[in-house]
Amino acid sequence: MRQLLDIVARHKRGEQAGVYSLCSAHPQVIESAMREARAYDAPLLVEATSNQVNQFGGYTGMTPADFRRFVLKIARQSGFREANLWLGGDHLGPNAWRHEPADEAMDKAAEMIRQYVVAGFRKIHLDCSMACGGDPEPVPEDVIARRAARLCAVAEKAWRDVGGEPPVYVIGTEVPVPGGATESLGELEVTSPEAARATIKAHQDAFAQLGLDAAWPRVIALVVQPGVEFDHHKVIDYRPNRARDLSAFIADDAQFIFEAHSTDYQAPVNLEALVRDHFAILKVGPGATYALRETLWSLAAIARELPGGADQEDLRAIALEVMRSDPRYWRNYYHDPKRESLDLQFSLSDRIRYYWPHPRIKQAYESLLTRLRGSSVPLTLLSQFMPRQYEAVRDGRLQANVDELLQEGIAASLRPYMRACGVAGSQR
Template sequence: MSILQQLSSSFLSGLPIGIYSVCSAHPLVLEAAVRQAVVDRTPLLIEATSNQVNQFGGYTGMRPADFREFALRIATAHGLPVERLILGGDHLGPNPWQHLPADDAMQHAQNMVAEYSRAGFTKIHLDASMACLGEQTPLPDSVVAERAARLCRAAEEASGGQPRYYVIGTEVPVPGGATESLAGLEVTTYAHAARTLQIHREIFFAAGLGDVWPRVIALVVQPGVEFNHDSVVDYDSSKTVPLRRLLRDDVGLVFEAHSTDYQRPRAYKELVSDGFPILKVGPALTFALREVLFALQLIENELVPAEKCSNLSGVVERQMLLHPAHWVKHYHGTSDRQRLLRRYSYSDRIRYYWTQPEIQAAVNVLMSNLEGLAIPETLLSAEMPPEYLAVREGSLRATPHELIIHRIQQAIRPYAAACIRN
């Protein structure tokens, strides 16, 4: 039985298990996640988003079948059995085509979901919550549910008879973190969540998808966790008590928690125990990647002649200024404020730029410059304290590649610790 099918029963038994969802297409992030899952002997859930991967290539240039092969190569290379790799699709719906009329956007969305299902993605988040051209927001729940049913049918027809597991929900946080103040963040109410489920159930059955409904395993809600550019709203278990009653009243479902990046470690354990066993993480992992690469650049500056240095951070800044589409609508304020956000924001818009040829070339120079050098422990202590401690303990080799993997795994380990049944 898939771990996705066990989440509700384990919660109801009082011995909850969880699974974290790695939402990234960066090969170093995926390598770190695979290696963590190998050590923990657990399944690994990797999800691609509709913006990253779709039938037109998304911003990664990959279609669903391409992403599947990409993830499988990394898993196989690092010893994760194929049967323990779970692939998911996040925010699958008209999101990339909101500028189009609804009929056109939904046709693209149905084609995309079908490609994901055909490629063997087994966990599918049906997200039709966004308005399309000329529509008022928020959309009525009935419209969202009707569109979700259309997407579900497309996935079922393309599945080749293999089971697909679905996540629904109209109260979907903004992908990649909020851009506004978080002062008014509210937990989803019991009434709103119950109504969402009721409407989706009715429409699924009316659409002839009643046999699929038992494979609707989770509902996306707002548990009161979120982050924006420079602050994090921490989980408060007491605020979700009314909402959590729904999991007793509607057996077979759990909650999926988006935007869980940057929470305190204990929050992940509380979320799993409280019925939010699917924990989505993305920007926090590429945030860690950026931190470690820029720290390695500081070490490079000390050890390598200036004319041979990568100037990675300068190259990144220059490319972000030359190609501002991925951050300009998100980062506001003075030029100094925008500069800080480009580099340090929790929302980590840098993650869209690592595949740029100029930035890839600078990373390659950085890695090449450091690969053959013995990095002094004193420099590690100054620029990479967590890695310094691991090197001193003898559990980490001070090579640039291993230092990068270690830093990303530091962001993954609180999730892993929370999801394993103790």
């Protein structure tokens, strides 16, 4: 990951340099991100989480090696250079097995880390902040650090066994809830410089105790809470004045930058401010699949208005039917029956993203795109249901075909991240 280390070094020299991390397993989202990055010969960092991809398949059914093959296939199909594809592992630790005894959960986490590194993942977020069976809550920081160091030792051995570039690591315990908060949020408490300093010190000591001195310089980032988050229908925006002390603390550190999670839905000016203030790794996941869903709903509305469209299957209705018949991915998030339909479709936590691979939804998705590929999309319907794409079509920047419209809907949510991270020309 020499290129990523170079981005950190450039940032430390005062450049508006950063990288955004795409946390998604949806092929259309990944393809759209690759097409945008390819236009500027820019790298793309794609990350998988421990719940999503692990040695048992995770909720995607993919092992780390499977996920790598999956992403590389999309890269080949979209003409994206493999050298510009970076793979990372997010929240890698015992989270997927936190209800098991700590020793057993950590054994499984160690095997997962090994498989990630062997498969070619080289950005590794060591996250042992969650309590396992028998642990006190919260887990003491020295325990978290020792567990992270143990997993780092596994990663280092796996890398030495298979060769290639050495991994870089991200540490940190103040991690927002993956996928967004489950309850309505008020103002968030920003990580204090003292807490950040203690986390770094605890991990540095734990690494030294395991003889990981060679790995420590490759620990590039610390996950903290800069005061950004989202719940079902609200975004907590970044306020630079509240993170001033935290930003100043890391500015004086020669090694570390911050990694900011849950930056989905932040305004472009906020993303640029985050990178400026040394939160130079920006994670986005639900925000990209939300843009996918939003675009598909607009395309479905267009399809219904075309001749004979009302007689065709409705992607939106099928998705809701499947989600209600199998509530495992949303029942712990959405609690108000009166708002169920609203939340299932439009919540910013975007729990619908777990259902796109379902056979019925996938069939309806493909059927919708096939029907629209066989029709010309009238400008009048484009103006009604997709006004941003309509403007791009009228300006000659976009073709009015379904694949380009879908690509543009997703890409528009990613370009602000590219601009914030200093990718030249990523404004459209």
